[in-house]
Amino acid sequence: MKSNLFVFLRNKSVLTIFFGVLLILALVNVFLPQAMATATDMLLSEVRISPAVTSPNLQDNPSFETWTSSTLDEPWFDANDDSIVDVGEYCDYDSSGTRTTYSQALFSTGSLSILPLGSTCGTFTEETTDPYVDTSAIKMATGASELQTITNVVGSQMSVSTSTEYTVSFYAKGESGSEKIYLTIYLKDGSAVEYNWNFTSGAFDAYSEIPSIDQSNLFTLTTSWARYTYTFTSDKTGSMALSFSSGTDGALLGRADTTNMTIYLDAAQVEAASAATTFMSADTASATFLELYNPTDSAIDIDNYMVQYRKASDAWAEFGAVTTTTNVPSGGFYLIKASGGDQTLTDETAFDVAYNASSGNMAFRVCTNSADCASTVIDTLGLASSPSYEGVAFDLSSWDTSMSFERKAYSASTVVTMSSGGGDVIAGNGYDSDVNTDDFVLRTTPDPQSLASSVEVYVAPVSTTTSSAGNQKAAQDYYDELIRQQEELLQEPDLPEVNEVPAIDETPGETEIDQTVPETDIEKIVPVVESTVPILPTEKNIISEALSLKNVVLLISRLPFGSDWDSVHFLSYGLNGLQDGYTQRDRVGLLNDYYNTNHDLPRNESDWVNIVRMADGLIPNEKVVESERRAIEQFVRIYKRSVDFSNKSDEKFVHMLAYGLRVQDRDLQQEQKTLTLYVSVFERLPDSSYHWSVLRAMAYSDVQ
Structure with missing residues (x-):
């Protein structure tokens, strides 16, 4: 809702309204204190x-890391239950029917064993190209009509208790999709009696080599990693082992064909819970x-x-x-x-x-x-x-x-x-x-620092008075309301032309940030002084000052006060001694870089001389050690070496970045080429005046 003052002004001429806005802004500038947030202690x-x-995972080495190569006897399956290794019951028997040894990749800790259930063995290898988690997964590849199993060995089994609910989960995927993986759960109680979990009845039954298959423990895979889970309540106490089978033996795993299968297994988790929680490989x-x-x-x-x-x-x-x-x-x-x-x-x-x-x-x-x-x-x-x-x-x-x-x-x-x-x-x-x-x-990336870390010098923003944050917010809210009112005024059809408005020292305004002022407006500016200070025109450009005011407020986070208005005039009308061709957008960049270096706006003629020196590519009359240190850090980040100040190119990079120095003649092709290097280092495009200064320093310093 508009204040009574604005309602009153609305009934007057548009020109009177405009003066009213300016007067109120001036009063706000004088009477509302400006905030400066500083501290006097730690x-x-x-x-x-x-x-x-604490990880809830009972599975040892659940992400299948730490592989090693071991020599083992050929694994075998006692098909006729005679406890004798017969020809045809092991993987790759030779013509003499002798069981041989071979090299097989295994885990150095938390081992799993392989158990072939077919006439020939498939292969188990470490998958490092695309594991689900960490650096390794299991790749299981079987031949035609083969069924192969991997299971916990003694020493890596899990203790479970009766009447306790457990959830088994694992991640898997197939080479081509539609592959199946078969989960079985074994248990040995305190008397060393062995059992299989019956997925149909939901209880541990007497042990059998191949328990009956139920849809609840037969999982069809896709070509992408996916998580598969099974929850059960144990009716016995003992040591539990998981077993994962892959491959095919006719219709045993629900496949009508006998083609080769390749599946990947990773991130197994067993936890005493009613549902799977986030996978954890360790505490x-x-x-x-x-x-x-x-x-x-x-x-x-x-x-x-x-x-x-x-x-x-x-x-x-x-x-x-x-x-x-x-x-x-x-x-x-x-x-x-x-x-x-x-x-x-x-x-x-x-x-x-x-x-x-x-x-x-x-x-x-x-x-x-x-x-x-x-x-x-x-x-x-x-x-x-x-x-x-x-x-x-x-x-x-x-x-x-x-x-x-x-x-x-x-x-x-x-x-x-x-x-x-x-x-x-x-x-x-x-x-x-x-x-x-x-x-x-x-x-998102914490950075704890200690007594041993480099100091970071804090330079408090300059302000003429101190105030509470509440007063700062009140000033900002008042400013926003004034800007909104002025936007309405500028939309009035009978608003006077810019050259009809008499000169006023402090003119607020609002328009799009960094929008260049039309040349027709710039031509009306006539400088009246010749020292290196912002130009004061004989005729005001209201649109230009509106844009400049908004840019200064965004830079210092408060309304202009006192000598702050010199910066508004600089953005609006330029600076004596500044080379020709500098647009309002260019001047905004110069002022931003000066502020980033000095943490304050220019206050006197010496400061404005340094603005001109920046534009001419010259270092300021007074060095800012902290800015040069920041530039050195960027140099090391980009070029992966220390600065050699005896090297003119290295020194030029530091000075260009520390002080936001410009070049006389831009080379757009060189800047485009440098942009590729910039993105490779920072993984994003420049998005601030400081980062454009980094790009300029890279482009024009000729650092090798």
């Missing part, structure tokens, strides 16, 4: 909650960690500091405490981790239990006095519906335990800019507006 900078998980160790960051300009001794956690509304518990003199340098980190780090989590088991009972509704806080934590809290992070948080708790709807919560470097930082290759990746974690959901991003 901050929670990155947190990952990933408790240890998973805890990956939980909590990282602290020093955003101040001096070292902090964190002796006696404590980090606590709480589950939902339960009492706070100790996550980790520092008990000795520990100086964290400016821009440095301190890491508490389940294993490793600067210290280990105080009680991992208790923490894991709390997490599993909390559904993620947890909170963390850091305090400066472990004896009185509640009264000395300096930072808090709350998740989901935890009752402890700052501003608004962080939402968990997109989170899982493989991710981490990382504090931003600046208000405009994103998960892209904070991740590897991003513009803020080494800018620290110093943004603190006291609103958890605004201060953190969700990382």
